Amino acid sequence: MTYDGLESCILNNQSYDNESRTSRGDGCLTDSLDDDDSSCSSSKDAFGSFSSKWSTMKRVEHGSEDWGPSESPNHYHVKQKPAYAFRFLDVETMKERFSKLLLGEDITGGRLGVTTALALSNAITNLAASVFGELWKLEPLLEERKSRWQREMDWLLSPTNFMVELVPARQNASNGQTLEIMTPKARADIHMNLPALQKLDSMLIETLDSMVNTEFWYAEVGSRAEGRNKSTRESKRWWLPLAQVPASGLSDSGRKKMLSQCRVVYQVFKAAKSINENVLLEMPVPTIIKDVLPKSGKTSLGEELYKVLTAESSSSGEMINFLNLKSEHSALEAINKLEAAVFTWKERISEQASGKSPVRTSWSFIKDPISELDKIEFLLERAEALIQQLKNRYPNLPQTFLDATKIQYGKDVGHSILEAYSRVLANLAFSILSRIGDILQEDALSNPNSPVAKCCTPGSKMNDDNMDQIQMPWLRLRSRHSLIDQMNKADGKYFTSDASSCSTSETSNSEAKSSSVNSTPSVNRVCSRFRRPKAGEDERSPNLFVANCGPAVGVSYEAIGSVFSAFGDVKGIYAADDSGARVIVSYFDEGSAQAAFNSLHSRPCPDLANRFLHIRYSVLEDSPATRHITSSVPVSLVASELNIPGLFLFHDFVSAKEEEELLAAVDSRPWNNLSKRRVQHYGYEFCYDIRNVNTKQCLGELPSFVSSIVERVSSFPNLDDSTSVALDQLTVNEYPPGVGLSPHIDTHSAFEGLIFSLSLAGPCIMEFRRYLEGSWLPNSTPGMNMAVENPDDYSSVLRRAIYLPPRSMLLLSGEARYAWNHYIPHHKIDMVNDTVIRRASRRVSFTFRKVREGPCRCKFPQYCDSQK
Ligand SMILES: O=C(O)CCC(=O)C(=O)O
Numbered sequence: 042m043t044y045d046g047l048e049s050c051i052l053n054n055q056s057y058d059n060e061s062r063t064s065r066g067d068g069c070l071t072d073s074l075d076d077d078d079s080s081c082s083s084s085k086d087a088f089g090s091f092s093s094k095w096s097t098m099k100r101v102e103h104g105s106e107d108w109g110p111s112e113s114p115n116h117y118h119v120k121q122k123p124a125y126a127f128r129f130l131d132v133e134t135m136k137e138r139f140s141k142l143l144l145g146e147d148i149t150g151g152r153l154g155v156t157t158a159l160a161l162s163n164a165i166t167n168l169a170a171s172v173f174g175e176l177w178k179l180e181p182l183l184e185e186r187k188s189r190w191q192r193e194m195d196w197l198l199s200p201t202n203f204m205v206e207l208v209p210a211r212q213n214a215s216n217g218q219t220l221e222i223m224t225p226k227a228r229a230d231i232h233m234n235l236p237a238l239q240k241l242d243s244m245l246i247e248t249l250d251s252m253v254n255t256e257f258w259y260a261e262v263g264s265r266a267e268g269r270n271k272s273t274r275e276s277k278r279w280w281l282p283l284a285q286v287p288a289s290g291l292s293d294s295g296r297k298k299m300l301s302q303c304r305v306v307y308q309v310f311k312a313a314k315s316i317n318e319n320v321l322l323e324m325p326v327p328t329i330i331k332d333v334l335p336k337s338g339k340t341s342l343g344e345e346l347y348k349v350l351t352a353e354s355s356s357s358g359e360m361i362n363f364l365n366l367k368s369e370h371s372a373l374e375a376i377n378k379l380e381a382a383v384f385t386w387k388e389r390i391s392e393q394a395s396g397k398s399p400v401r402t403s404w405s406f407i408k409d410p411i412s413e414l415d416k417i418e419f420l421l422e423r424a425e426a427l428i429q430q431l432k433n434r435y436p437n438l439p440q441t442f443l444d445a446t447k448i449q450y451g452k453d454v455g456h457s458i459l460e461a462y463s464r465v466l467a468n469l470a471f472s473i474l475s476r477i478g479d480i481l482q483e484d485a486l487s488n489p490n491s492p493v494a495k496c497c498t499p500g501s502k503m504n505d506d507n508m509d510q511i512q513m514p515w516l517r518l519r520s521r522h523s524l525i526d527q528m529n530k531a532d533g534k535y536f537t538s539d540a541s542s543c544s545t546s547e548t549s550n551s552e553a554k555s556s557s558v559n560s561t562p563s564v565n566r567v568c569s570r571f572r573r574p575k576a577g578e579d580e581r582s583p584n585l586f587v588a589n590c591g592p593a594v595g596v597s598y599e600a601i602g603s604v605f606s607a608f609g610d611v612k613g614i615y616a617a618d619d620s621g622a623r624v625i626v627s628y629f630d631e632g633s634a635q636a637a638f639n640s641l642h643s644r645p646c647p648d649l650a651n652r653f654l655h656i657r658y659s660v661l662e663d664s665p666a667t668r669h670i671t672s673s674v675p676v677s678l679v680a681s682e683l684n685i686p687g688l689f690l691f692h693d694f695v696s697a698k699e700e701e702e703l704l705a706a707v708d709s710r711p712w713n714n715l716s717k718r719r720v721q722h723y724g725y726e727f728c729y730d731i732r733n734v735n736t737k738q739c740l741g742e743l744p745s746f747v748s749s750i751v752e753r754v755s756s757f758p759n760l761d762d763s764t765s766v767a768l769d770q771l772t773v774n775e776y777p778p779g780v781g782l783s784p785h786i787d788t789h790s791a792f793e794g795l796i797f798s799l800s801l802a803g804p805c806i807m808e809f810r811r812y813l814e815g816s817w818l819p820n821s822t823p824g825m826n827m828a829v830e831n832p833d834d835y836s837s838v839l840r841r842a843i844y845l846p847p848r849s850m851l852l853l854s855g856e857a858r859y860a861w862n863h864y865i866p867h868h869k870i871d872m873v874n875d876t877v878i879r880r881a882s883r884r885v886s887f888t889f890r891k892v893r894e895g896p897c898r899c900k901f902p903q904y905c906d907s908q909k
Pocket residue numbers: 772774782787798799863886888
């Protein structure tokens with residue numbers, strides 16, 4: 042195709058794009074991206090670059106005919122009416138932007154400016170951030186923002202209109218000779234990708250524009266707090282708008298519309314992401330990186346990753362499980378290490394291929410140089426597969442170190458524009474998907490019969506209604522997240538596991554949400570309630586013990602789920618023990634278990650790599666450990682269920698990254714050892730002997746690493762007994778597994794009304810006990826009113842328990858704070874309804890309080906040391 046042909050193709054695509062931005066009012070969102078590349082034959086007037094618009098304007102304003110780049114034969118653009126209203130003010134803004142770009146962001150005009158490529162990349166990133174922000178709501182973009190986005194992106198993309206590459210072409214000279222001359226041609230990568238990106242851009246804007254007259258709405262900060270008592274559910278983040286749906290969920294048509302929007306945006310996400318990945322692949326690795334990275338791939342990887350890569354016969358899916366990733370942050374870290382190793386190995390391979398570097402035998406066990414190369418190639422292949430898997434599993438990770446460096450040091454303006462544009466579009470699409478996910482999740486919670494809800498709940502079967510989601514990996518991912526969210530949010534329902542929620546990939550999501558399930562299912566999701574039947578025990582039950590089956594023998598939980606669900610609704614799949622080769626498949630009914638048993642027992646299973654499965658009916662165990670734990674109270678997942686006035690639990694109060702930072706901050710400071718746990722005090726010291734604070738000795742302000750938490754806490758709305766929460770005391774507790782806290786009420790005279798406790802690193806159960814009048818024997822020592830005489834005499838005590846996942850914030854106020862004892866059982870495992878949850882290697886809590894100034898005047902004098 043000639044340059045002109047290409048150009049008109051692009052221009053026509055762009056004109057289509059502009060049309061769709063401004064006048065494609067059919068409300069119809071296409072969910073296929075394949076139909077967009079064929080408008081080359083259109084003869085519509087094309088979209089012009091900024092300069093053409095500007096020059097057109099100039100001419101009109103000044104009546105001048107002799108100005109403007111369009112006069113030059115080297116500029117490839119067509120004059121056209123701007124797609125947005127062009128105001129004189131824009132010229133000023135444009136000049137400012139233009140100057141900043143030329144200055145490379147160094148406003149002194151000195152030598153510190155960044156390259157044009159980076160300046161443009163930053164400008165696109167910043168523009169997207171200021172136009173779309175965090176996108177907490179699904180609603181049309183304000184007109185003013187929309188036109189700013191279109192206008193300024195148009196400016197920032199304008200250099201692409203002038204980019205050409207020189208290609209050799211034959212020309213017949215007048216003397217009959219054929220000459221080869223270099224001719225300018227449109228730059229292929231730009232002209233392939235830019236129109237597509239513009240189309241994706243307009244699809245996202247249209248999706249947002251279509252969010253009018255919706256069945257869902259948002260509760261704002263403040264109004265939510267007022268509505269809190271009415272609502273049975275709690276908001277996870279009170280400072281953010283909260284998606285709401287009608288009490289009975291969305292209508293069928295509303296849900297369908299949502300799903301179809303979801304599908305479109307998911308396509309956009311995939312397309313933008315794939316363009317971004319391809320551009321990044323094209324971008325050269327800056328040489329500077331060679332100085333930064335270790336010389337050996339193995340060193341870059343570290344012990345753990347190296348072991349995983351070299352482990353025999355594990356698939357990339359299994360490799361991820363072995364990695365035991367706790368958060369997106371750790372996933373990113375793993376990718377960074379892998380990419381560094383890949384880079385080093387590639388360098389080695391190319392050096393060897395070019396004969397530059399003599400073959401080294403750095404692996405002592407390798408004698409033969411060929412095998413060293415083989416080994417590098419083998420590791421390289423596995424590392425690349427693992428990177429891909431990690432990226433699939435964590436689709437919206439921040440930039441990796443390597444990518445960030447490529448962007449930072451990139452000199453190719455075309456690359457940097459394409460990279461930045463595709464990145465901001467993928468991020469925007471991901472945010473829209475997350476918001477759609479919020480609404481579908483609310484819908485699923487309100488209406489358990491909705492196909493989306495069914496898709497997430499145990500025993501779901503695929504049908505035409507929910508096929509949509511099932512074919513959308515993103516929504517499935519979201520659904521798995523939502524299982525955990527439901528565990529956090531649903532009233533009284535704990536979706537222990539459906540076939541997929543017990544799958545290996547779910548595990549990583551649960552890891553991200555809760556380190557209670559923080560490793561491979563075979564290790565941490567061992568279901569100790571079922572055991573292997575003994576000889577002679579062959580009673581039928583809905584639960585099957587399946588041997589020779591599990592991740593350790595190359596069979597994923599997903600594959601097991603799909604094989605066993607052919608016989609009936611599977612309630613859950615659990616690791617039967619730590620071997621990774623034995624699982625419990627639990628059905629809702631005995632008939633399904635029997636059907637599976639009859640078909641699969643002692644036969645090779647074609648869908649499970651022809652493994653011979655050995656199946657027995659499994660026995661429900663009543664072990665002393667389980668008996669002990671189940672003798673305790675049922676554990677709620679939400680505070681509203683407990684019916685303790687003043688008690689609140691906020692899930693995901695901090696992000697995984699913040700969690701890591703908080704832990705790192707306290708770990709870099711000295712701990713005080715108590716007999717079974719370690720503590721740190723800030724603000725004022727808490728003296729355990731008098732159970733009070735030493736107000737005479739102020740340790741200073743709360744440290745800056747908790748400032749953002751304190752700020753968030755202070756914005757908690759609508760608490761009747763306090764207008765502002767000026768927290769000034771922090772106790773950090775570190776509990777090893779098996780260590781808890783005796784039942785106590787924090788001394789009234791020591792602290793005021795609100796106590797916030799942030800759980801990090803590991804989960805636990807917290808029990809609340811209210812000792813009824815007459816049965817509670819207050820300790821006679823003033824200020825020692827917290828200890829309970831006989832904590833195990835349950836005869837006249839109200840008991841409640843709640844599950845505290847990591848990153849959740851517990852708030853004790855009013856009655857919960859003044860009248861109820863709180864207690865952390867000294868267990869290594871907790872039983873949360875049907876699931877055994879192991880305590881992690883530690884739980885760290887940050888308890889924020891306000892030291893009391895005057896006497897306590899609470900409404901619970903019987904528990905108050907101040908009023909005794
Ligand atoms: O660890 C916790 O979450 C609670 C700590 C506590 O209750 C206290 O320090 O008084």
